[in-house]
Amino acid sequence: MNVNDTFDIRGETHIEVYKFRGGSIFVVTALALILQPLLRVYLPKTAILDLPLLITVYFGLSRRNPSTGLLLGTVIGLLQDSLSKSPLGLYGIAKTIIGYLASSIGARLDTEHPAARFALTAVFFLLQQVIVVLIERLLLAHPGALFNMRIAIAAGVNGLVGVFVYFLLDRLRKS
Amino acid sequence: MVAIPSRHKSLVLLAGVILVQILALAVQIKAKDAQGDQASLIRGWTVAAVSPFERAGAWAVEKVRGTWRHYFALSGTAKENERLRQENQALKLKVVELQSKAEETDRLAALLQFRESHRDVRMIPARVIGASADSNSAVIYVDRGQRDGLRKDMGVITPDGVVGKVVEVYGDSAQVLLITDKESGVGAMLANSRIQSPVGGMGEPLLNMKYVASDDEVNVGDLVVTSGMDRIFPKDLPVGTVAQVKPGTTFKQIRVKPAANLERLEEVLILPTLESFDMMKNSGSSAKNAPAEAKPEAQAPANAKPEAAPKKPPVAANPATRPADQPR
Numbered sequence: 467m468n469v470n471d472t473f474d475i476r477g478e479t480h481i482e483v484y485k486f487r488g489g490s491i492f493v494v495t496a497l498a499l500i501l502q503p504l505l506r507v508y509l510p511k512t513a514i515l516d517l518p519l520l521i522t523v524y525f526g527l528s529r530r531n532p533s534t535g536l537l538l539g540t541v542i543g544l545l546q547d548s549l550s551k552s553p554l555g556l557y558g559i560a561k562t563i564i565g566y567l568a569s570s571i572g573a574r575l576d577t578e579h580p581a582a583r584f585a586l587t588a589v590f591f592l593l594q595q596v597i598v599v600l601i602e603r604l605l606l607a608h609p610g611a612l613f614n615m616r617i618a619i620a621a622g623v624n625g626l627v628g629v630f631v632y633f634l635l636d637r638l639r640k641s
Numbered sequence: 642m643v644a645i646p647s648r649h650k651s652l653v654l655l656a657g658v659i660l661v662q663i664l665a666l667a668v669q670i671k672a673k674d675a676q677g678d679q680a681s682l683i684r685g686w687t688v689a690a691v692s693p694f695e696r697a698g699a700w701a702v703e704k705v706r707g708t709w710r711h712y713f714a715l716s717g718t719a720k721e722n723e724r725l726r727q728e729n730q731a732l733k734l735k736v737v738e739l740q741s742k743a744e745e746t747d748r749l750a751a752l753l754q755f756r757e758s759h760r761d762v763r764m765i766p767a768r769v770i771g772a773s774a775d776s777n778s779a780v781i782y783v784d785r786g787q788r789d790g791l792r793k794d795m796g797v798i799t800p801d802g803v804v805g806k807v808v809e810v811y812g813d814s815a816q817v818l819l820i821t822d823k824e825s826g827v828g829a830m831l832a833n834s835r836i837q838s839p840v841g842g843m844g845e846p847l848l849n850m851k852y853v854a855s856d857d858e859v860n861v862g863d864l865v866v867t868s869g870m871d872r873i874f875p876k877d878l879p880v881g882t883v884a885q886v887k888p889g890t891t892f893k894q895i896r897v898k899p900a901a902n903l904e905r906l907e908e909v910l911i912l913p914t915l916e917s918f919d920m921m922k923n924s925g926s927s928a929k930n931a932p933a934e935a936k937p938e939a940q941a942p943a944n945a946k947p948e949a950a951p952k953k954p955p956v957a958a959n960p961a962t963r964p965a966d967q968p969r
Binding site: 496499500501502503504506507508510513514516518531532533536537540544545546547548549550551552553554555556557558559562563566569570598601602605606608610620 | 650651652654655658659662663665666667669684686687688691694695698699702769770771772773774775776777778780781782808816818822823824844904905906907
């Protein structure tokens with residue numbers, strides 16, 4: 467497939483598949499995983515941000531390939547687990563599903579509008595929270611809050627930051 | 642062989658990847674129950690790969706902060722200099738007065754230090770270089786590891802109070818579980834009434850004091866200190882203050898505000914757990930009138946960094962005489 471290929475889904479909508487400059491996915495992922503813990507030390511309020519999730523969602527929505535989306539989500543989630551106390555696989559599973567869904571939705575809808583990006587990021591944040599809590603309850607026997615005000619605020623904040631971060635990441639697309 | 646339709650391939654891949662991770666989760670849980678964490682290798686590799694960048698990031702932030710403070714934040718310095726010059730004159734007079742008081746205080750402090758000197762505890766200062774990559778767990782990473790003599794279950798404190806304990810140790814770094822984490826717990830007691838009860842995290846800024854009977858008297862503002870029963874922290878280190886008390890059927894519902902500022906941790910002190918505990922036990926039982934000799938195994942390991950060597954500061958059963966070792 468060519469760079470910026472356009473293809474037709476159900477004969478009516480034209481959805482672009484974006485490719486990125488060489489190594490940019492790797493560099494952005496590494497940067498997110500390094501910044502996430504570092505920010506929490508110097509700016510504790512940023513603890514509600516989930517940069518790895520934003521990266522998973524962005525590349526899922528842009529690349530629009532469910533297989534690569536879910537694999538990228540798997541790698542990011544497992545690395546995030548490795549850098550935290552969580553058992554390996556907790557965020558791995560969550561981000562695998564998020565990566566898959568983001569890619570699948572990206573292939574069906576135009577997700578370039580900031581409002582759509584905000585809404586999708588917030589929903590994916592909440593979905594990730596639900597998946598993590600369910601895994602904790604079912605597999606690890608750790609009770610956790612499924613939803614509360616803090617999670618709602620975090621979803622909104624991640625949505626807002628996501629719109630800004632996605633705008634920056636758009637610069638990495640091959641023209 | 643049954644061919645998978647191409648439109649279903651990604652679904653099959655999704656199911657496969659999730660299944661593998663669920664199995665991995667199960668293996669970890671099982672491995673932990675049996676003989677330790679089998680996932681520690683991959684965890685160790687990832688931490689080893691990322692911690693140099695976090696270390697470099699922390700260094701860069703310090704440099705930028707220093708540059709800002711020393712160069713760019715100097716606007717209005719001339720005016721402030723004049724004001725300070727005048728203030729300096731006034732302070733010189735005060736200094737003379739305070740010097741005589743300070744000498745008196747030094748003498749009293751020396752007496753107090755002598756009285757407490759049998760409670761020598763070695764501490765390893767460490768810098769916080771990162772925090773958990775997810776928001777559900779309250780952990781931090783410090784720039785000291787196995788090579789500095791760190792081991793699992795060592796207590797971590799600041800001069801303000803208890804921070805948490807070491808849960809994973811890598812070559813040059815270690816993971817510390819904060820007391821606010823859901824899985825965290827500290828043997829504690831109320832300083833005034835000496836009622837003992839474990840204090841645990843809830844994944845929130847406040848801690849939970851679990852088993853204080855409904856008929857015991859507890860007031861907001863009461864100091865909570867370590868009981869020493871967990872064999873991680875010496876007795877009487879400050880844990881926090883009671884922030885809320887609600888009546889319960891059997892036990893009171895008590896929320897404790899941590900004494901240490903866990904949201905602003907930049908340097909911490911690590912207590913080599915058992916050594917310090919044994920030393921305290923020895924000194925408590927037999928050496929009331931003379932400073933206790935530190936056990937050989939309580940000394941720094943041979944491969945420890947020079948800064949990590951024991952300085953044997955007078956510590957700190959009494960919150961008023963807190964450890965004063967400086968982090969690197």
